[in-house]
Amino acid sequence: MVNLTIDDKQITVPKNATIYDAAKAAGIKIPILCHDKKLHPFGGCRMCLVEVEQMKGRQIPACTTPVTEGMIVRTMTDEIVKARKMVLELLLLKHPIDCPVCDAAGDCDLQNLTYEYQVNVNRFQDEKFNHAIDYENPLIERDMNRCIHCGKCARICDEIVSYGAYTFISRGIEAKMGTEFDGPLNCEFCGSCVSVCPVGALLSRPFKFKARWWAMDKVKTVCSYCGTGCQLTLGVKDNKVLTTIYDENQGFHNGQLCTRGRWGYQFVNSDKRLTTPLVRKNDKLVEASWDEALALVAKRLGEEKAAGGKTVAGLVTPRLTSEELFLFGKLFKEGLGSDNIDHSAGYAHEALTKGAKESIGYTASPAVIADIRKTGLLLVVKSDAYETHPVIGFEINLGVKRQEVDLRIVSDKRGKLGKLPKAVNYVHKPGSELLLFKALARVIIDENLADAAAGAISGLDELKKSLAGCTPAEVAVACGVSADDITALARDYAKAEKALILLPLGLGYPGHGAELAQALLNLALLTGKIGKEGCGVLLMGEKNNSQGAADLGIYPTAGGKDAAAILDGCASGAIKTLFVAGENPVVSYPGRNRVEAALDKVEFLIVQDLFLTETAEKADVVLPVCSFAEKEGTFTSVGRAVQRVNRAIKPVGQARSDFDILSQLCGALGAARYTDPAAVFAEIAATVPAYKGLTLAGLGDAGAVYPVAGAPRFVPVAGATAAAEPGKFALVTGSALNHCGTLSRYGEGPMLVCPEGYLELGRDDAKALGISDGDQVAVKSATGEIRLKAKVGTRMPQGVVFAPYHFGEQSINSLSTGAPVTWVSIGK
């Protein structure tokens, strides 16, 4: 700790603090324009200048200068105020005074400081800039006339996003923040630059002229897309969510958001929202009253209950709050006496609910997100971890660039993560990852690299037996990775002081099930890399509350049917009533034809959703529900953080929350009825061991991370690789960066950037097939044929193609059947 004096106040701060940090800690405000706590010090704006007794004659930037013992700092001398005023005068010389039409007004650092320092005259005169405003992209307006050169956009894009869309170009007064060759902006559109811009140089186009900053209510909540659990501030006016607002003090991610979190909020107030219940009459869905619709549902469910509950089933989305999921479980397990409930097509949660459960005794990750930056070696399974959980991707970027984390990527394709400094890519044949990880375990055992404690864990002998035929030399060809690389990776992983494995899960990754999770957990257990800081395996659930759904046991736990069996049951007539809450199996579950046939066949289909989805169109009753912005409750993130969701607006139209609907149905079926999420949370805390001791009020803004404990054991896994079909391409599916599940299709932002599905293929393959970027191509598998736009790039290895799964038209599940790899032929 270091002692110093600022404006006659004695302050003690850690020795790596800057003068700015120290002053802030002491409640002394030093003005800043270019400083951001997330970024490396820049020192460009010169607003934070202070005087330091020991460095007389100069003015010292507070934001870049570390404190030293005995430092005497003055922050508001006449000289300093004069210098700050001059800086503002100079900035205003070039910055247009168009505050009345600038969206940043009210939230503009320059405006606020000008006011604070009372700069009402300017001694200088000059012409303003006349840069053309960049309107070439749908999301970010770049008006470089307003730019004050704080460099934050370039720095955040480089340091955290690792994209590097911006750079200063030219020199002197002509210097400006430019893009590659000064062309229009074309990037990932995460909008990080917009969030940190201190003025109105970078603005959100969808928000343009929507509301003045001060006229909006700011509501803190949690993002409803992926499982990362980013906290979010919504800007609300007139019962509409108009934008997301940057708050650098929110969450582990310091307010940093990805493209969907920042721009994907429009689904909340989308005019496609369902506003009234619908009931099928004469084979047409027509508007109905809540009483009518609910009575119909209650009657049907009552009949099912009376019939013993064996012919009713439920599929629910893990996008609901934990309280709603709890009620859904309650409705089925207590109300209907049915164990036929599932979510995420079954396989997308299996890594947690079966894999982790069997290996370590609980259904959550033995690691948290913060471990990413504390580890020594980070092994990422699939480069897609960046696409499925982009803000976790930012953490990886930061870990590699700031903490020199040794990044290894085992993937069937290359990706953005592989371009990080010193990252090593192991590109394997699609579907062979399980074999590859078994080979790693084999090397660790053969070379005696296992941790001493591993011998005490049960199942080691079985594990060893299961690794027969898995030496690197034996699997090298099947995996497409050299034996030397496999051996080296195994050694590095085992010898690293700390090592963490990331495994993204989701509907697009049918191969990432229980076995893969267990193979990875075996590695961590073998080498003692579990239960310690910076170690473990992070099983990254796809949706905002995937972890909550696993925690609450929203899957068959007493011999009931899982998702696949439920759909089979619908097709065979064994299931007569299907209740779908928020899921859209027609688009997101494998085998579209099969799913559609099943849903067409089932006698009675109840769907509650925000939108009339492809699944809802087949329903007998459709119930309109509230979005996350209209309700209270909790989501549990990948990192086991239980966080509060807060209501920002009143329900849209006649929509009711899933909570209200499920609670009412519970009551109708004789199960306990709840009126308040807090009461449900209290019951969750009382019944789910991990949540013990948590209260809704106690979560506060920060949320709470629950602890895990269980008895580990080695679980041997089989490791068959998909047999290649000669002459065909291996189609692997997954997530596109701008989308998450099928919900983001209703967000304006993501759809502007990525409006439709595509087929990504390598340059050599494209050339051989005579396909150019943007061509429509026919993709045919054993189960179907669709047409997709070709995206030609350098990511895909020869013979492998990729397609995202989110889209309803020409949906990729027409081709896939739930195998990790689908073999397809491609034609024009």
Added chain:
Amino acid sequence: MGENAGIKILICQGTGGISAGAKKVEEEFVKIIAEKGVQATVGKRCDVIKTGCRGLCANDVLVDIVDPELGRVTYDFVKPEEVAQLVEEHIVNRTPLEKRKAKPYYNTFVDQQMRVVMTGCGQIDPDSLEAYLEEDGFKAIEKCVKSMKPAEVIEEVKKSGLRGRGGGGFPTGMKWSFCAASPGDKKYLICNADEGDPGAFMDRSILEGDPFCIIEGMMVAAYAIGCYYGYVYVRAEYPLAIQRLQHAIDICYEKGYLGKNIQGWGIDFDMRIKMGAGAFVCGEETALMASIEGERGMPRPRPPFPAVKGLWGKPTNINNVETFANVRHIINKGWEWYASLGTDTTKGTKIFAVTGKVKHTGLVEVPAGMSVREVIYNVCGGIANNRKFKAVQAGGPSGGCIPAEVLDTPVDYDSLIKAGAMMGSGGLVVMDETTCMVDVARFFLTFTRMESCGKCVPCRIGLKAMLDILESITQGRGKPEDIETLLEMGATIKKASLCGLGQTAPNPILSTVKYFRHEYEAHINEKRCPSNCCKELLLWQVVEDKCVKCGACLKACPSDAIVWEKGQVAYLDKEKCTKCKSCYDACRFMAIE
């Protein structure tokens, strides 16, 4: 070569020499000596040797003929067609060609100097390792490795009093000791050869004339600090320097003076050249490092200082070319010898690039502490065209102007700063009575505002705002409060800017206001430029009693505004005059005003 090697013909082939046609002259010498069988005739070997710059580039092509009997004779302005005669008279007939010899001022120019750093420049073939070895080349590093511990080398440099020649004047030994003390086994050494001051070319001349001495200086520093890798950051506008240095590096690798286990001494050192793309700010060490890393050359805040966290985040030591060039002499001759040169606070010699309205422009190396007056009048022959001295701008665009009153200021770091200028890299721009000091300030501001990297507000916008004010003054739109505004802004910009560029850029304004405030006032209050320089303020006319009827003005006028006939006083037609000033510059008799 040895004593009886015979005749050496040294031809200056720095950038100056080559542009004056030195290559042709050399070819001609070689051709004629071969054709005429001169070697056989005189019974001696005749070696034609290209050398680096010897300072007086204005007189290129300079050729020294060194003969064991006739001694060294210098010829200047040598043209290829004169070579035959020179060979015939001087070499064959053994009678130096008196009328083609360099004038006595050349010898004055040379003799008044003290060449330490530039000993090799102009004497040895910069492409020849043998020539360098003959001049005790690589003896310094050998001495270090064999008889001194790294700490002793640093101590030696500390005691010598060597200060950084890049401008700041930070004690070199101290700098080395900081970097040596930084923890870490990977450290970098950088030689800053991004010489950007207008008119300064000492670093270029050293690199062109004696590249091996830089390599050796860096080796010594690397040994002392514990670096194994060095960069030389040279601006790409110095193709010849890059070519010669690269050649020297290649030879050193070939002959085992660079690489692993150098000469079997058990030390490793690798180095490479990094070309700069011409940004002035890249001479600033943090910007330079950013540039080497492939980033945009923009200064970074300090701390952390490069010695702690520099290139690629590792401890880094940066010195200027001239600093490294001093090192081998300090090691070879000992710190006592070096410390005996110069003044109390500035030891050794300093090279100056003297340009402007002085008779003999060029590169001069003098012991620190010589007065500015001596440099200008004794070495460089005083002011050209019989005009009166007004000021000398020292220290490049960030330096200041020294007026006649303080012309006896000794050239050392502290005295120059006291006089309101700075040593900088050693540029001296001499100005005479025709130079307007407001215009001088405007000129330097134009340069610095263009070269501002655009990062910090005071420099990026502040310099432009100051320049706008200066322009309005020189155009007759100045306001009385402008001077105060300039002073106030200048003071703030100096204190508030991020790097050395902004922190010194107001100096030309501040020093000219300090010494020549009356000129500013004349521009603002009387709308008059006392030096007849600012075009917008001038109405040109011929001063009839000064006109000697020579007609020089007529020839110079591009717009037919001068009426003149032989034997007549010239007349200037104000209607046609475009105020281009050509006649004024052409008149040697101050008859145009």
